[in-house]
Amino acid sequence: MEALDRFSPEEKDIIRRSWKVLDKNLNNTAYNIFEMIFNQSPDTKQLFPFMKFQQSGKSKEIEFHGLRFMQVLESVVKTLDNPESLNPLCDNLGRVHGRLSESRGFRTHHWGVFIECTLFHFRKVLSQDSYFHRMETLDKVIINWRTILRLLIKQMKRGFNTDIKNRQASRDLEDNNKASTSSSPISQESCSLAVPGCGSMMSQSLTLPTINNNNYRKGSDSRRE
Structure with a gap:
Protein backbone atom coordinates (compact mmCIF):
# COMPACT_ATOMS: atom_id res chain seq x y z
CA MET A 1 0.00 0.00 0.00
CA GLU A 2 3.05 2.27 -0.27
CA ALA A 3 1.50 3.97 -3.33
CA LEU A 4 -0.91 5.77 -0.99
CA ASP A 5 2.05 7.97 -0.10
CA ARG A 6 1.49 9.68 -3.44
CA PHE A 7 -1.82 11.08 -2.24
CA SER A 8 -1.64 14.81 -1.66
CA PRO A 9 -2.72 16.28 1.70
CA GLU A 10 -5.84 17.58 -0.04
CA GLU A 11 -6.71 14.12 -1.38
CA LYS A 12 -6.22 12.57 2.04
CA ASP A 13 -8.44 15.20 3.63
CA ILE A 14 -11.26 14.58 1.17
CA ILE A 15 -11.06 10.83 1.81
CA ARG A 16 -11.25 11.38 5.57
CA ARG A 17 -14.16 13.78 5.14
CA SER A 18 -16.04 11.31 2.94
CA TRP A 19 -15.54 8.57 5.50
CA LYS A 20 -17.21 10.68 8.18
CA VAL A 21 -20.27 10.85 5.93
CA LEU A 22 -20.20 7.13 5.13
CA ASP A 23 -19.73 6.22 8.78
CA LYS A 24 -23.10 7.74 9.70
CA ASN A 25 -24.98 4.92 8.02
CA LEU A 26 -22.33 2.25 7.73
CA ASN A 27 -24.58 -0.77 8.35
CA ASN A 28 -26.97 -0.02 5.51
CA THR A 29 -24.19 0.89 3.09
CA ALA A 30 -22.28 -2.30 3.86
CA TYR A 31 -25.41 -4.41 3.46
CA ASN A 32 -26.38 -2.74 0.17
CA ILE A 33 -22.90 -3.28 -1.27
CA PHE A 34 -22.94 -7.02 -0.65
CA GLU A 35 -26.55 -7.41 -1.71
CA MET A 36 -25.62 -5.79 -5.02
CA ILE A 37 -22.55 -8.04 -5.35
CA PHE A 38 -24.73 -11.14 -4.96
CA ASN A 39 -27.24 -9.79 -7.50
CA GLN A 40 -24.61 -8.80 -10.06
CA SER A 41 -22.56 -11.98 -9.64
CA PRO A 42 -24.74 -14.79 -8.18
CA ASP A 43 -21.84 -17.24 -8.19
CA THR A 44 -20.30 -15.27 -5.31
CA LYS A 45 -22.96 -16.75 -3.02
CA GLN A 46 -21.02 -20.02 -2.96
CA LEU A 47 -18.21 -18.18 -1.17
CA PHE A 48 -20.49 -17.69 1.83
CA PRO A 49 -22.22 -21.01 2.55
CA PHE A 50 -22.92 -19.87 6.11
CA MET A 51 -25.12 -16.99 4.94
CA LYS A 52 -28.89 -17.13 4.77
CA PHE A 53 -30.19 -15.43 1.64
CA GLN A 54 -33.71 -14.42 2.59
CA GLN A 55 -36.46 -13.51 0.17
CA SER A 56 -37.61 -10.68 2.42
CA GLY A 57 -35.93 -8.83 5.24
CA LYS A 58 -32.24 -8.34 5.88
CA SER A 59 -29.82 -11.17 6.47
CA LYS A 60 -27.78 -10.64 9.63
CA GLU A 61 -24.96 -12.72 8.16
CA ILE A 62 -24.67 -10.44 5.12
CA GLU A 63 -24.74 -7.35 7.31
CA PHE A 64 -22.07 -8.77 9.61
CA HIS A 65 -19.72 -9.65 6.75
CA GLY A 66 -20.33 -6.27 5.13
CA LEU A 67 -19.28 -4.53 8.34
CA ARG A 68 -16.08 -6.57 8.45
CA PHE A 69 -15.26 -5.30 4.98
CA MET A 70 -15.99 -1.74 6.10
CA GLN A 71 -13.58 -2.20 8.98
CA VAL A 72 -10.82 -2.89 6.46
CA LEU A 73 -11.62 0.36 4.64
CA GLU A 74 -11.70 2.20 7.94
CA SER A 75 -8.19 0.89 8.63
CA VAL A 76 -7.09 2.32 5.28
CA VAL A 77 -8.48 5.75 6.18
CA LYS A 78 -6.79 5.70 9.58
CA THR A 79 -3.40 4.79 8.11
CA LEU A 80 -3.28 7.15 5.13
CA ASP A 81 -0.10 8.64 6.58
CA ASN A 82 1.41 5.21 7.28
CA PRO A 83 0.03 2.92 4.54
CA GLU A 84 2.80 0.29 4.72
CA SER A 85 1.39 -0.79 8.09
CA LEU A 86 -1.54 -2.30 6.15
CA ASN A 87 0.64 -4.75 4.21
CA PRO A 88 0.34 -7.63 6.73
CA LEU A 89 -3.46 -7.25 6.78
CA CYS A 90 -3.69 -7.23 2.98
CA ASP A 91 -1.32 -10.17 2.70
CA ASN A 92 -3.43 -12.21 5.11
CA LEU A 93 -6.66 -11.32 3.28
CA GLY A 94 -5.03 -12.39 0.02
CA ARG A 95 -4.04 -15.75 1.49
CA VAL A 96 -7.58 -16.26 2.78
CA HIS A 97 -8.92 -15.71 -0.74
CA GLY A 98 -6.27 -18.10 -2.03
CA ARG A 99 -7.76 -20.83 0.13
CA LEU A 100 -11.25 -19.83 -1.01
CA SER A 101 -10.19 -20.23 -4.64
CA GLU A 102 -9.61 -23.92 -3.98
CA SER A 103 -12.38 -24.67 -1.50
CA ARG A 104 -15.26 -22.48 -2.72
CA GLY A 105 -14.44 -21.32 -6.23
CA PHE A 106 -13.26 -17.75 -5.65
CA ARG A 107 -12.01 -16.03 -8.83
CA THR A 108 -10.02 -12.80 -9.08
CA HIS A 109 -12.70 -11.18 -11.28
CA HIS A 110 -14.92 -11.16 -8.17
CA TRP A 111 -12.71 -8.35 -6.87
CA GLY A 112 -13.69 -6.25 -9.88
CA VAL A 113 -17.38 -6.73 -9.07
CA PHE A 114 -16.67 -5.80 -5.48
CA ILE A 115 -14.96 -2.53 -6.50
CA GLU A 116 -17.78 -1.39 -8.80
CA CYS A 117 -20.54 -2.20 -6.30
CA THR A 118 -18.68 -0.39 -3.54
CA LEU A 119 -18.16 2.74 -5.63
CA PHE A 120 -21.79 2.72 -6.76
CA HIS A 121 -23.09 2.88 -3.18
CA PHE A 122 -20.38 5.27 -1.99
CA ARG A 123 -21.44 7.68 -4.73
CA LYS A 124 -25.11 7.20 -3.85
CA VAL A 125 -24.54 8.03 -0.17
CA LEU A 126 -22.08 10.88 -0.70
CA SER A 127 -24.23 12.57 -3.35
CA GLN A 128 -26.80 13.27 -0.63
CA ASP A 129 -24.29 15.21 1.45
CA SER A 130 -24.22 19.00 1.15
CA ASP A 163 -0.78 -18.93 -1.32
CA ILE A 164 -1.55 -20.41 -4.75
CA LYS A 165 2.16 -21.06 -5.44
CA ASN A 166 2.68 -22.65 -2.02
CA ARG A 167 -0.31 -24.94 -2.52
CA GLN A 168 0.91 -26.00 -5.96
CA ALA A 169 4.41 -26.68 -4.59
CA SER A 170 2.91 -28.83 -1.82
CA ARG A 171 0.87 -30.81 -4.36
CA ASP A 172 3.92 -31.34 -6.58
CA LEU A 173 5.95 -32.57 -3.60
CA GLU A 174 3.17 -34.93 -2.56
CA ASP A 175 2.88 -36.30 -6.11
CA ASN A 176 6.64 -36.88 -6.27
CA ASN A 177 6.57 -38.72 -2.94
CA LYS A 178 3.71 -40.93 -4.13
CA ALA A 179 5.55 -41.67 -7.37
CA SER A 180 8.67 -42.68 -5.43
CA THR A 181 6.86 -45.02 -3.05
CA SER A 182 4.80 -46.65 -5.79
CA SER A 183 7.73 -47.37 -8.16
CA SER A 184 7.98 -51.06 -9.20
CA PRO A 185 10.56 -53.28 -7.36
CA ILE A 186 13.60 -54.71 -9.13
CA SER A 187 12.65 -57.63 -11.34
CA GLN A 188 13.69 -60.94 -9.89
CA GLU A 189 14.83 -62.09 -13.32
CA SER A 190 17.73 -59.66 -13.09
CA CYS A 191 18.83 -60.98 -9.69
CA SER A 192 21.84 -63.24 -9.30
CA LEU A 193 22.92 -65.48 -6.47
CA ALA A 194 25.07 -62.71 -5.10
CA VAL A 195 22.05 -60.42 -4.58
CA PRO A 196 20.31 -60.98 -1.25
CA GLY A 197 16.55 -60.94 -1.17
CA CYS A 198 16.00 -62.90 -4.38
CA GLY A 199 14.91 -65.99 -2.50
CA SER A 200 13.19 -67.82 -5.31
CA MET A 201 16.19 -67.58 -7.65
CA MET A 202 18.58 -68.72 -4.97
CA SER A 203 16.41 -71.70 -4.11
CA GLN A 204 16.38 -72.76 -7.76
CA SER A 205 20.12 -72.39 -8.19
CA LEU A 206 20.96 -74.26 -5.00
CA THR A 207 18.54 -77.16 -5.52
CA LEU A 208 20.55 -80.40 -5.70
CA PRO A 209 19.56 -83.31 -7.99
CA THR A 210 17.57 -86.07 -6.32
CA ILE A 211 19.74 -89.00 -5.28
CA ASN A 212 18.34 -92.42 -6.13
CA ASN A 213 18.46 -94.38 -2.91
CA ASN A 214 18.83 -97.73 -4.68
CA ASN A 215 21.82 -96.59 -6.71
CA TYR A 216 23.36 -95.16 -3.61
CA ARG A 217 23.03 -98.51 -1.83
CA LYS A 218 24.48 -100.41 -4.80
CA GLY A 219 27.41 -98.12 -4.87
CA SER A 220 27.93 -98.68 -1.19
CA ASP A 221 27.68 -102.48 -1.58
CA SER A 222 30.17 -102.51 -4.43
CA ARG A 223 32.64 -100.64 -2.31
CA ARG A 224 32.26 -103.27 0.39
CA GLU A 225 33.04 -105.99 -2.13
Missing part, protein backbone atom coordinates in the same frame (compact mmCIF):
# COMPACT_ATOMS: atom_id res chain seq x y z
CA TYR A 131 -20.47 19.07 0.58
CA PHE A 132 -20.18 16.20 -1.91
CA HIS A 133 -23.37 16.77 -3.88
CA ARG A 134 -21.46 18.97 -6.33
CA MET A 135 -20.49 16.82 -9.30
CA GLU A 136 -16.87 17.97 -9.43
CA THR A 137 -16.24 17.22 -5.75
CA LEU A 138 -18.13 13.94 -5.92
CA ASP A 139 -16.19 12.73 -8.96
CA LYS A 140 -12.91 13.65 -7.31
CA VAL A 141 -13.56 11.68 -4.13
CA ILE A 142 -14.89 8.65 -6.06
CA ILE A 143 -11.72 8.63 -8.19
CA ASN A 144 -9.66 8.64 -5.00
CA TRP A 145 -11.69 5.77 -3.55
CA ARG A 146 -11.25 3.80 -6.77
CA THR A 147 -7.49 4.24 -6.45
CA ILE A 148 -7.60 3.06 -2.83
CA LEU A 149 -9.64 -0.03 -3.67
CA ARG A 150 -7.36 -0.93 -6.58
CA LEU A 151 -4.27 -0.58 -4.40
CA LEU A 152 -5.93 -2.67 -1.72
CA ILE A 153 -6.69 -5.45 -4.21
CA LYS A 154 -3.22 -5.21 -5.72
CA GLN A 155 -1.63 -5.79 -2.32
CA MET A 156 -4.05 -8.63 -1.57
CA LYS A 157 -3.13 -10.31 -4.86
CA ARG A 158 0.44 -10.69 -3.63
CA GLY A 159 -0.74 -12.78 -0.70
CA PHE A 160 -3.20 -14.56 -2.99
CA ASN A 161 -0.51 -15.54 -5.52
CA THR A 162 1.87 -16.62 -2.76
Whole structure:
Protein backbone atom coordinates (compact mmCIF):
# COMPACT_ATOMS: atom_id res chain seq x y z
CA MET A 1 0.00 0.00 0.00
CA GLU A 2 3.05 2.27 -0.27
CA ALA A 3 1.50 3.97 -3.33
CA LEU A 4 -0.91 5.77 -0.99
CA ASP A 5 2.05 7.97 -0.10
CA ARG A 6 1.49 9.68 -3.44
CA PHE A 7 -1.82 11.08 -2.24
CA SER A 8 -1.64 14.81 -1.66
CA PRO A 9 -2.72 16.28 1.70
CA GLU A 10 -5.84 17.58 -0.04
CA GLU A 11 -6.71 14.12 -1.38
CA LYS A 12 -6.22 12.57 2.04
CA ASP A 13 -8.44 15.20 3.63
CA ILE A 14 -11.26 14.58 1.17
CA ILE A 15 -11.06 10.83 1.81
CA ARG A 16 -11.25 11.38 5.57
CA ARG A 17 -14.16 13.78 5.14
CA SER A 18 -16.04 11.31 2.94
CA TRP A 19 -15.54 8.57 5.50
CA LYS A 20 -17.21 10.68 8.18
CA VAL A 21 -20.27 10.85 5.93
CA LEU A 22 -20.20 7.13 5.13
CA ASP A 23 -19.73 6.22 8.78
CA LYS A 24 -23.10 7.74 9.70
CA ASN A 25 -24.98 4.92 8.02
CA LEU A 26 -22.33 2.25 7.73
CA ASN A 27 -24.58 -0.77 8.35
CA ASN A 28 -26.97 -0.02 5.51
CA THR A 29 -24.19 0.89 3.09
CA ALA A 30 -22.28 -2.30 3.86
CA TYR A 31 -25.41 -4.41 3.46
CA ASN A 32 -26.38 -2.74 0.17
CA ILE A 33 -22.90 -3.28 -1.27
CA PHE A 34 -22.94 -7.02 -0.65
CA GLU A 35 -26.55 -7.41 -1.71
CA MET A 36 -25.62 -5.79 -5.02
CA ILE A 37 -22.55 -8.04 -5.35
CA PHE A 38 -24.73 -11.14 -4.96
CA ASN A 39 -27.24 -9.79 -7.50
CA GLN A 40 -24.61 -8.80 -10.06
CA SER A 41 -22.56 -11.98 -9.64
CA PRO A 42 -24.74 -14.79 -8.18
CA ASP A 43 -21.84 -17.24 -8.19
CA THR A 44 -20.30 -15.27 -5.31
CA LYS A 45 -22.96 -16.75 -3.02
CA GLN A 46 -21.02 -20.02 -2.96
CA LEU A 47 -18.21 -18.18 -1.17
CA PHE A 48 -20.49 -17.69 1.83
CA PRO A 49 -22.22 -21.01 2.55
CA PHE A 50 -22.92 -19.87 6.11
CA MET A 51 -25.12 -16.99 4.94
CA LYS A 52 -28.89 -17.13 4.77
CA PHE A 53 -30.19 -15.43 1.64
CA GLN A 54 -33.71 -14.42 2.59
CA GLN A 55 -36.46 -13.51 0.17
CA SER A 56 -37.61 -10.68 2.42
CA GLY A 57 -35.93 -8.83 5.24
CA LYS A 58 -32.24 -8.34 5.88
CA SER A 59 -29.82 -11.17 6.47
CA LYS A 60 -27.78 -10.64 9.63
CA GLU A 61 -24.96 -12.72 8.16
CA ILE A 62 -24.67 -10.44 5.12
CA GLU A 63 -24.74 -7.35 7.31
CA PHE A 64 -22.07 -8.77 9.61
CA HIS A 65 -19.72 -9.65 6.75
CA GLY A 66 -20.33 -6.27 5.13
CA LEU A 67 -19.28 -4.53 8.34
CA ARG A 68 -16.08 -6.57 8.45
CA PHE A 69 -15.26 -5.30 4.98
CA MET A 70 -15.99 -1.74 6.10
CA GLN A 71 -13.58 -2.20 8.98
CA VAL A 72 -10.82 -2.89 6.46
CA LEU A 73 -11.62 0.36 4.64
CA GLU A 74 -11.70 2.20 7.94
CA SER A 75 -8.19 0.89 8.63
CA VAL A 76 -7.09 2.32 5.28
CA VAL A 77 -8.48 5.75 6.18
CA LYS A 78 -6.79 5.70 9.58
CA THR A 79 -3.40 4.79 8.11
CA LEU A 80 -3.28 7.15 5.13
CA ASP A 81 -0.10 8.64 6.58
CA ASN A 82 1.41 5.21 7.28
CA PRO A 83 0.03 2.92 4.54
CA GLU A 84 2.80 0.29 4.72
CA SER A 85 1.39 -0.79 8.09
CA LEU A 86 -1.54 -2.30 6.15
CA ASN A 87 0.64 -4.75 4.21
CA PRO A 88 0.34 -7.63 6.73
CA LEU A 89 -3.46 -7.25 6.78
CA CYS A 90 -3.69 -7.23 2.98
CA ASP A 91 -1.32 -10.17 2.70
CA ASN A 92 -3.43 -12.21 5.11
CA LEU A 93 -6.66 -11.32 3.28
CA GLY A 94 -5.03 -12.39 0.02
CA ARG A 95 -4.04 -15.75 1.49
CA VAL A 96 -7.58 -16.26 2.78
CA HIS A 97 -8.92 -15.71 -0.74
CA GLY A 98 -6.27 -18.10 -2.03
CA ARG A 99 -7.76 -20.83 0.13
CA LEU A 100 -11.25 -19.83 -1.01
CA SER A 101 -10.19 -20.23 -4.64
CA GLU A 102 -9.61 -23.92 -3.98
CA SER A 103 -12.38 -24.67 -1.50
CA ARG A 104 -15.26 -22.48 -2.72
CA GLY A 105 -14.44 -21.32 -6.23
CA PHE A 106 -13.26 -17.75 -5.65
CA ARG A 107 -12.01 -16.03 -8.83
CA THR A 108 -10.02 -12.80 -9.08
CA HIS A 109 -12.70 -11.18 -11.28
CA HIS A 110 -14.92 -11.16 -8.17
CA TRP A 111 -12.71 -8.35 -6.87
CA GLY A 112 -13.69 -6.25 -9.88
CA VAL A 113 -17.38 -6.73 -9.07
CA PHE A 114 -16.67 -5.80 -5.48
CA ILE A 115 -14.96 -2.53 -6.50
CA GLU A 116 -17.78 -1.39 -8.80
CA CYS A 117 -20.54 -2.20 -6.30
CA THR A 118 -18.68 -0.39 -3.54
CA LEU A 119 -18.16 2.74 -5.63
CA PHE A 120 -21.79 2.72 -6.76
CA HIS A 121 -23.09 2.88 -3.18
CA PHE A 122 -20.38 5.27 -1.99
CA ARG A 123 -21.44 7.68 -4.73
CA LYS A 124 -25.11 7.20 -3.85
CA VAL A 125 -24.54 8.03 -0.17
CA LEU A 126 -22.08 10.88 -0.70
CA SER A 127 -24.23 12.57 -3.35
CA GLN A 128 -26.80 13.27 -0.63
CA ASP A 129 -24.29 15.21 1.45
CA SER A 130 -24.22 19.00 1.15
CA TYR A 131 -20.47 19.07 0.58
CA PHE A 132 -20.18 16.20 -1.91
CA HIS A 133 -23.37 16.77 -3.88
CA ARG A 134 -21.46 18.97 -6.33
CA MET A 135 -20.49 16.82 -9.30
CA GLU A 136 -16.87 17.97 -9.43
CA THR A 137 -16.24 17.22 -5.75
CA LEU A 138 -18.13 13.94 -5.92
CA ASP A 139 -16.19 12.73 -8.96
CA LYS A 140 -12.91 13.65 -7.31
CA VAL A 141 -13.56 11.68 -4.13
CA ILE A 142 -14.89 8.65 -6.06
CA ILE A 143 -11.72 8.63 -8.19
CA ASN A 144 -9.66 8.64 -5.00
CA TRP A 145 -11.69 5.77 -3.55
CA ARG A 146 -11.25 3.80 -6.77
CA THR A 147 -7.49 4.24 -6.45
CA ILE A 148 -7.60 3.06 -2.83
CA LEU A 149 -9.64 -0.03 -3.67
CA ARG A 150 -7.36 -0.93 -6.58
CA LEU A 151 -4.27 -0.58 -4.40
CA LEU A 152 -5.93 -2.67 -1.72
CA ILE A 153 -6.69 -5.45 -4.21
CA LYS A 154 -3.22 -5.21 -5.72
CA GLN A 155 -1.63 -5.79 -2.32
CA MET A 156 -4.05 -8.63 -1.57
CA LYS A 157 -3.13 -10.31 -4.86
CA ARG A 158 0.44 -10.69 -3.63
CA GLY A 159 -0.74 -12.78 -0.70
CA PHE A 160 -3.20 -14.56 -2.99
CA ASN A 161 -0.51 -15.54 -5.52
CA THR A 162 1.87 -16.62 -2.76
CA ASP A 163 -0.78 -18.93 -1.32
CA ILE A 164 -1.55 -20.41 -4.75
CA LYS A 165 2.16 -21.06 -5.44
CA ASN A 166 2.68 -22.65 -2.02
CA ARG A 167 -0.31 -24.94 -2.52
CA GLN A 168 0.91 -26.00 -5.96
CA ALA A 169 4.41 -26.68 -4.59
CA SER A 170 2.91 -28.83 -1.82
CA ARG A 171 0.87 -30.81 -4.36
CA ASP A 172 3.92 -31.34 -6.58
CA LEU A 173 5.95 -32.57 -3.60
CA GLU A 174 3.17 -34.93 -2.56
CA ASP A 175 2.88 -36.30 -6.11
CA ASN A 176 6.64 -36.88 -6.27
CA ASN A 177 6.57 -38.72 -2.94
CA LYS A 178 3.71 -40.93 -4.13
CA ALA A 179 5.55 -41.67 -7.37
CA SER A 180 8.67 -42.68 -5.43
CA THR A 181 6.86 -45.02 -3.05
CA SER A 182 4.80 -46.65 -5.79
CA SER A 183 7.73 -47.37 -8.16
CA SER A 184 7.98 -51.06 -9.20
CA PRO A 185 10.56 -53.28 -7.36
CA ILE A 186 13.60 -54.71 -9.13
CA SER A 187 12.65 -57.63 -11.34
CA GLN A 188 13.69 -60.94 -9.89
CA GLU A 189 14.83 -62.09 -13.32
CA SER A 190 17.73 -59.66 -13.09
CA CYS A 191 18.83 -60.98 -9.69
CA SER A 192 21.84 -63.24 -9.30
CA LEU A 193 22.92 -65.48 -6.47
CA ALA A 194 25.07 -62.71 -5.10
CA VAL A 195 22.05 -60.42 -4.58
CA PRO A 196 20.31 -60.98 -1.25
CA GLY A 197 16.55 -60.94 -1.17
CA CYS A 198 16.00 -62.90 -4.38
CA GLY A 199 14.91 -65.99 -2.50
CA SER A 200 13.19 -67.82 -5.31
CA MET A 201 16.19 -67.58 -7.65
CA MET A 202 18.58 -68.72 -4.97
CA SER A 203 16.41 -71.70 -4.11
CA GLN A 204 16.38 -72.76 -7.76
CA SER A 205 20.12 -72.39 -8.19
CA LEU A 206 20.96 -74.26 -5.00
CA THR A 207 18.54 -77.16 -5.52
CA LEU A 208 20.55 -80.40 -5.70
CA PRO A 209 19.56 -83.31 -7.99
CA THR A 210 17.57 -86.07 -6.32
CA ILE A 211 19.74 -89.00 -5.28
CA ASN A 212 18.34 -92.42 -6.13
CA ASN A 213 18.46 -94.38 -2.91
CA ASN A 214 18.83 -97.73 -4.68
CA ASN A 215 21.82 -96.59 -6.71
CA TYR A 216 23.36 -95.16 -3.61
CA ARG A 217 23.03 -98.51 -1.83
CA LYS A 218 24.48 -100.41 -4.80
CA GLY A 219 27.41 -98.12 -4.87
CA SER A 220 27.93 -98.68 -1.19
CA ASP A 221 27.68 -102.48 -1.58
CA SER A 222 30.17 -102.51 -4.43
CA ARG A 223 32.64 -100.64 -2.31
CA ARG A 224 32.26 -103.27 0.39
CA GLU A 225 33.04 -105.99 -2.13
